[in-house]
Amino acid sequence: MNGTRSAGSLTIRRADPDDLPEVARLFRLVSERDYDLPTVERLVCGLDPQRYYVWLALTGGQAVGMTMMEPRTLQRDGQVLRAGYWTNLFVDPAYRTSTLYPRLPFAMFKGASEAGMDLVYAAVRRPRVAEAHLAIGMRQIARLPVLAKPIRPASLIAKHNNWGAWAKRLSRLPDAAYAGYLAVRRSPVSEDYSIEELPWDAAEVRRLVEIAGASASPRLRQLWSAELFRERFAYNSDGAPYTLVGAFRRRDLVAGAVYRMARRGKNICAGIVMEAVYEDGEEQAVQGALAEIERRAHAAGADVVLCLPGWDERSPEIFRGLGYMTSPESYVLMRRSTAEATRDLPLDDASAWRFGFADHDAF
């Protein structure tokens, strides 16, 4: 190979629905996962110009890089902001030394501004990528630690260290003993509460969205309606279903949580707490829902349960009270203003945002 793989002969432009095959090909190439065209089409909303933004770098009609942004409406104390959430950046490995990065994000920032968006924001786990994004003009809001609760600790350690099948078999006994310990240690939920799975078409979804809105009112958050909430949890790239667990005080829904299962690197199986909401003073109710999620994740074979509890100031303590610990992973939440109006808004602090895995769903 020679110098022909520079970014000079490339064009960067907004993708349209005709580009779906190239977008899908790049998805497969960079992610090394076998995404078929319908899966990618669903992920990017068919490249509907109102619902998803993708900028492609093309050479000779072939996509060699792309950056993706999901439009979102954010709200805080009645103030509504139009935002773009930076979901992915893919560069063909053959172009790793080109200037596609940062040309693609620069094109995205410009496009977001032209589309009337107030800001672009992102959460980035890989430290080197986060550092580079900050260098090209994103501004750090906060570093959000991922909390983790190992529920099969021996299996988790064996997988993490690539100890092989023999270690996995050996881990069954200590993990079974640990599961027994967790079951004893888990506080029983008060008889005042009942915990149950809710179907996504249940009327209570509307109440859950109201609770989420009320508890987060001073924080900038996604503006949900029951319909948008259902739509959000209808699909993900892994095809793993989302489950909604509600906590009722007598007949009233007072808390709820959403989770899904994910298969991570080294075949580590994780339960992911996507969202947790509760009425004021109903911490015990949400703890009951989270305990139910833990039980279900264990039954589904999870090694660990993960959460990113950036919902309010009490959430981290609720999870720590349930035995969650700070994991080695964290996300850098960052933003870039794309409109004059948001340049000086006091948004550069974790307490200004309601942010969790429902906002960033990639494992």
Place this chain on the structure above:
Amino acid sequence: MNQRPHPSRADVMDVVTRSLRTIVAGQGRAVWLQESTSLTGTDTAVLDSLGMVMALVEVEQALQAAYGERIVVAGNDALFEDDGALATVGSFVDRICRLIESETA
């Protein structure tokens, strides 16, 4: 008030090569740098695109610390549009010199 002199091309070359070496060393490698060394777009380029951006930040900071020059390099989208500017160490040094000139003109 005493103003620091603007850096000469040789000074900028020194800053750029030191910055590049810092980033490359951070990746556990060493590199021989000269004017013709490829920076981007080839298999022999010394850094990938993320490393390149970090090197640009190093250059920004080093120029400000040594000469008080405040120029935007990593966040300068025009720099990346001009593919030749980052092709080699020499072309990058020339571009930085032009940026300094335009900032002080």
